[in-house]
Amino acid sequence: MTRTTLAINELKNNNLPYLVCITDPTAGGITASYAMLGDIHIAEPGALIAFAGARVIQGTVKEELPEGFQKSEYVEKTGFVDLIVERKNLAEKIGTLLSILLKKNSVISTEQDETTENTQSLSKIA
DSSP states (O other), X not given: OHHHHXXXXXXXXXXXXXXXXXXXXXXXXXXXXXXXXXXXXXXXXTOXXXXXXXXXXXXXXXXXXXXXXXXXXXXXXXXXXXXXXOGGGHHHHHHHHHHHHTTSSOSSSOTTOOOOHHHHHHHHHO
């Protein structure tokens, strides 16, 4: 994990984005370390995103956990995840995000000054 974190810092030092794609399941040390160092966090629909199991957390806080706790949709609402994207659509979304973040062939600046709703939402995340 140390080498990965150092590599992520090199990206950031060179003004390059670090995008994280969270798949099902992502838990434990991954969640506690480099999976949360990203500039943008993308998750699969319904992915389990956790550090500890729900029973452990429930036993610790001694409260009933909300429905869908630790699923990507709930985690997105709490601000831990930026986007939920089906795996089949990842390449397109990542390409769009990178074009925005790196300002290369940006889909934001079209010749006719038109911006789609999808691009607007991605721009806010970026």
